[in-house]
Amino acid sequence: MGKMLFTGGTVVTADGSFTADVLVEDEKIVAIGMDLSADGAETVDASGKLIMPGFIDAHTHMSMPFGGTVTADDWATGTAAAAAGGTTTIIDFALQEEGGTLAGAVEAWTEKARGKALIDYGFHVAITDLRDDIKSELPSLAEKGVASVKIFMAYKGTPLYTEDDNLFEVLQLSKEAGVLVLVHAENGDVVAKLQEQALARGDTAPRFHALTRPPEVEAEATGRAIRLAEVAGVPILVVHVSCAPALQEIHRAHERGQTVYAETCPQYFALSYNDLAREGFEGAKYVCSPPLRHESNRPALWNGLKVGDLQIFGSDHCSFNYREQKEMGRDDFTLIPNGLPGAEERAMVLWTLGVREGRISENQFVAVLSTNQARIYGAYPEKGALVPGADADIVLWDPQLSTMVTVGNRHGNVDYTPYEGMTFEGGPASVYVRGNLVYRDGEIMGEYGSGRFIQRSFTATGLEAKV
Ligand code: DUC
Ligand code: ZN
Numbered sequence: 001m002g003k004m005l006f007t008g009g010t011v012v013t014a015d016g017s018f019t020a021d022v023l024v025e026d027e028k029i030v031a032i033g034m035d036l037s038a039d040g041a042e043t044v045d046a047s048g049k050l051i052m053p054g055f056i057d058a059h060t061h062m063s064m065p066f067g068g069t070v071t072a073d074d075w076a077t078g079t080a081a082a083a084a085g086g087t088t089t090i091i092d093f094a095l096q097e098e099g100g101t102l103a104g105a106v107e108a109w110t111e112k113a114r115g116k117a118l119i120d121y122g123f124h125v126a127i128t129d130l131r132d133d134i135k136s137e138l139p140s141l142a143e144k145g146v147a148s149v150k151i152f153m154a155y156k157g158t159p160l161y162t163e164d165d166n167l168f169e170v171l172q173l174s175k176e177a178g179v180l181v182l183v184h185a186e187n188g189d190v191v192a193k194l195q196e197q198a199l200a201r202g203d204t205a206p207r208f209h210a211l212t213r214p215p216e217v218e219a220e221a222t223g224r225a226i227r228l229a230e231v232a233g234v235p236i237l238v239v240h241v242s243c244a245p246a247l248q249e250i251h252r253a254h255e256r257g258q259t260v261y262a263e264t265c266p267q268y269f270a271l272s273y274n275d276l277a278r279e280g281f282e283g284a285k286y287v288c289s290p291p292l293r294h295e296s297n298r299p300a301l302w303n304g305l306k307v308g309d310l311q312i313f314g315s316d317h318c319s320f321n322y323r324e325q326k327e328m329g330r331d332d333f334t335l336i337p338n339g340l341p342g343a344e345e346r347a348m349v350l351w352t353l354g355v356r357e358g359r360i361s362e363n364q365f366v367a368v369l370s371t372n373q374a375r376i377y378g379a380y381p382e383k384g385a386l387v388p389g390a391d392a393d394i395v396l397w398d399p400q401l402s403t404m405v406t407v408g409n410r411h412g413n414v415d416y417t418p419y420e421g422m423t424f425e426g427g428p429a430s431v432y433v434r435g436n437l438v439y440r441d442g443e444i445m446g447e448y449g450s451g452r453f454i455q456r457s458f459t460a461t462g463l464e465a466k467v
């Protein structure tokens with residue numbers, strides 16, 4: 001690509017909003033300022049639009065085997081959905097196979113993305129089998145630009161489940177290895193016990209998914225993981241915080257001065273336990289973990305985003321079709337694959353319920369969708385920032401856009417949407433990855449396979465990004 005000049009828009013960053021032109025050349029931002037000269041550049045009229053750094057979604061599960069099946073979105077349809085939501089980079093979870101290596105996980109995920117990714121991407125590796133050779137292998141992950149690992153404290157009875165001793169050892173090793181540890185915090189033993197008891201009583205409907213994973217089970221695991229990180233003396237990141245009691249544990253850690261990062265997700269704001277409790281088997285469409293909560297948790301979560309206890313808003317996009325996939329659990333809620341699509345709706349949900357309702361500012365919107373993610377995950381300032389030298393990942397956000405979500409206007413590969421019939425305000429008019437147009441006015445414009453792997457590292461931030 002050549003040169004491009006975005007004119008007439010309002011630049012919105014994590015720090016402030018101002019009127020400026022943005023000049024792009026050779027996939028990079030080269031200048032931001034008033035009345036920049038076009039000088040042969042193609043001009044893009046951004047009037048009436050907000051010019052934001054491309055959104056980063058560091059929580060997706062594309063083509064991932066899980067719950068006896070594989071997620072419905074592959075790297076083409078999943079990144080198309082993400083792009084249509086203004087996302088220019090995803091960081092996806094590569095799973096270590098039982099008996100496999102961390103490098104094997106990265107290789108397998110590299111193959112999944114090959115020829116399909118429409119936007120840039122990175123990986124976290126989920127460690128599922130912590131053998132001695134894996135402990136020695138850990139530092140080589142960071143050298144590959146894979147600067148984060150995930151541990152599942154939940155899903156007892158599956159290879160994902162990890163005991164405390166292994167979680168603790170990974171935390172201890174993480175500093176030296178240069179990787180940030182992410183945790184899925186739910187007490188797997190207690191969930192398994194509650195599930196067994198529910199099934200024994202004949203409680204098989206989807207809503208028992210939530211009733212066997214109460215908020216306290218998430219809060220307990222969140223507090224435990226945070227304390228283990230404190231003992232190990234390292235930062236930790238808690239993904240998909242869904243409820244007030246779990247957030248309270250994070251807030252307490254911040255009061256003690258501990259470095260704890262935390263993510264929350266759109267489904268915990270736009271959907272609730274009432275959806276899971278819908279008539280018949282309809283609730284299966286809303287099964288994800290941690291589960292959808294009672295609405296009373298929302299004020300605390302909004303406050304967490306506002307004051308910075310929650311720094312990241314990720315989608316946890318983990319899509320399964322209703323037919324044949326969610327249906328696997330018709331007679332037993334524990335067999336419903338856990339996960340919801342949300343990469344496409346993530347920013348719209350946050351704009352509609354957050355910015356428009358005055359709960360967070362447009363700058364906080366950019367921070368939690370983009371800048372904080374880049375900083376915390378070691379991709380800043382190449383990603384997550386509108387500054388000279390950064391990749392020209394740009395969203396032209398149209399605050400006037402109004403979208404009624406229905407399965408037919410989604411860009412993913414799922415046979416339903418949990419947001420069916422909801423109307424969201426604001427949305428991306430066009431989306432550029434390294435200056436290349438990938439999405440405009442409802443249409444995918446980019447080339448599948450053009451997304452690039454991004455190397456992440458903590459050499460600049462030393463695992464402790466200030467956000
Ligand atoms: N939760 C989900 O809902 N799906 C994938 C994994 C997870 O932790
Ligand atoms: Zn999880």
Ligand code: ZN
Binds near residue numbers: 059316318
């Ligand atoms: Zn997830």
